[in-house]
Amino acid sequence: MAKSALITGITGQDGSYLTELLLGKGYTVHGLVRRSSSFNTGRIDHLYEDPHDEGRSLVLHHADLADGVALVNLLRDLRPDEVYNLGAQSHVRVSFDSPLYTGDVTGMGTMRLLEAIRASGIDTRIYQASSSEMFGAAPPPQHEGTAFHPRSPYGCAKVFSYWSTVNYREAYDLFAVNGILFNHESPRRGETFVTRKITRAVARIRAGLQRHLYLGNLDAVRDWGYAPEYVEAMWLMLQADEPNDYVVATGVATTVREFLHEAFRAGGLDWQEHVRFDPAYQRPTEVDALIGDAAKAEARLGWKPRVMWGELARIMVEADISALDAELSGEAVRIDHG
Ligand SMILES: C[C@H]1O[C@H](OP(=O)(O)OP(=O)(O)OC[C@H]2O[C@@H](n3cnc4c(=O)[nH]c(N)nc43)[C@H](O)[C@@H]2O)[C@@H](O)[C@@H](O)C1=O
Numbered sequence: 001m002a003k004s005a006l007i008t009g010i011t012g013q014d015g016s017y018l019t020e021l022l023l024g025k026g027y028t029v030h031g032l033v034r035r036s037s038s039f040n041t042g043r044i045d046h047l048y049e050d051p052h053d054e055g056r057s058l059v060l061h062h063a064d065l066a067d068g069v070a071l072v073n074l075l076r077d078l079r080p081d082e083v084y085n086l087g088a089q090s091h092v093r094v095s096f097d098s099p100l101y102t103g104d105v106t107g108m109g110t111m112r113l114l115e116a117i118r119a120s121g122i123d124t125r126i127y128q129a130s131s132s133e134m135f136g137a138a139p140p141p142q143h144e145g146t147a148f149h150p151r152s153p154y155g156c157a158k159v160f161s162y163w164s165t166v167n168y169r170e171a172y173d174l175f176a177v178n179g180i181l182f183n184h185e186s187p188r189r190g191e192t193f194v195t196r197k198i199t200r201a202v203a204r205i206r207a208g209l210q211r212h213l214y215l216g217n218l219d220a221v222r223d224w225g226y227a228p229e230y231v232e233a234m235w236l237m238l239q240a241d242e243p244n245d246y247v248v249a250t251g252v253a254t255t256v257r258e259f260l261h262e263a264f265r266a267g268g269l270d271w272q273e274h275v276r277f278d279p280a281y282q283r284p285t286e287v288d289a290l291i292g293d294a295a296k297a298e299a300r301l302g303w304k305p306r307v308m309w310g311e312l313a314r315i316m317v318e319a320d321i322s323a324l325d326a327e328l329s330g331e332a333v334r335i336d337h338g
Pocket residue numbers: 090091092093131132133181182183184192193194195197214215216217218220221222256281282283286287
């Protein structure tokens with residue numbers, strides 16, 4: 001029988017790629033969507049438009065990780081085989097401005113979902129989107145055994161979610177796993193995360209729509225992978241014989257400055273002519289270096305990264321340039337760049 005999955009955060013970058021992956025495997029996908037006065041389904045709209053889909057294998061539900069009763073009701077009705085908790089207030093800088101909201105949704109939201117699974121008594125497997133931000137100040141390379149030292153309200157909330165997931169696995173024998181994903185990007189990345197902010201600016205500067213790009217700390221080191229590959233790792237974790245926690249990363253270190261250089265070069269521009277410093281983008285406490293060791297995921301799940309940061313930068317620049325070209329020439333713009 002075809003499997004079914006419930007995805008929180010389905011409207012985000014990872015939610016959209018995971019939905020594509022699961023629909024391709026024949027799943028029925030249910031997505032949890034927050035009510036908004038503006039459209040927020042741009043990344044998944046094209047999945048409704050598939051003429052072969054008959055509109056029945058992707059179903060959206062209005063709910064919120066802040067509403068535990070709605071979660072119980074939904075789980076009891078849908079009885080999904082798999083639950084992917086990708087929903088969160090996921091912006092690290094914003095988490096310093098809205099720490100309580102971030103704690104409620106990114107932290108307590110996971111506990112509400114775990115408790116909703118327990119309360120509804122359904123038999124399901126749950127994937128928790130844990131994050132390399134939990135490592136924070138812990139020196140690289142970071143792996144599953146590295147002690148957490150979060151440096152933001154977002155990181156603290158993710159640590160709470162991580163341990164809640166482990167606790168429900170140990171206390172109730174729930175098939176619950178943590179995927180500790182390092183930064184992963186794509187043309188669908190939100191426009192305020194640094195990679196997409198850069199590649200979008202390259203396209204706009206080339207088109208004469210903006211002259212300068214304002215950024216914060218260029219010395220931060222990140223391990224940037226390609227989001228469509230990372231959602232495959234999520235799925236693999238839920239197909240394993242035993243629940244376990246895995247780091248997902250490329251293992252390659254890059255500074256924001258190097259990404260900047262490569263993205264501007266790919267667009268035929270010199271970043272030094274356009275980039276300005278704005279302290280507003282600095283964080284009260286920064287995470288200096290995240291470099292992951294994904295040996296366990298390779299050994300046990302057979303997962304390996306393929307696209308590395310340089311190619312990723314070029315993919316994103318090309319996608320932003322063609323999306324802007326299409327927009328300027330009046331064509332309908334799709335975020336679906338594959
Ligand atoms: C794994 C983890 O990955 C992401 O968190 P993040 O690493 O904070 O991602 P980001 O793209 O916001 O920042 C990367 C670096 O870039 C620096 N930086 C400089 N100038 C700007 C700037 O202007 N904007 C931003 N956003 N960052 C800047 C900034 O200070 C930081 O050092 C989220 O998906 C999160 O949900 C998650 O789980």
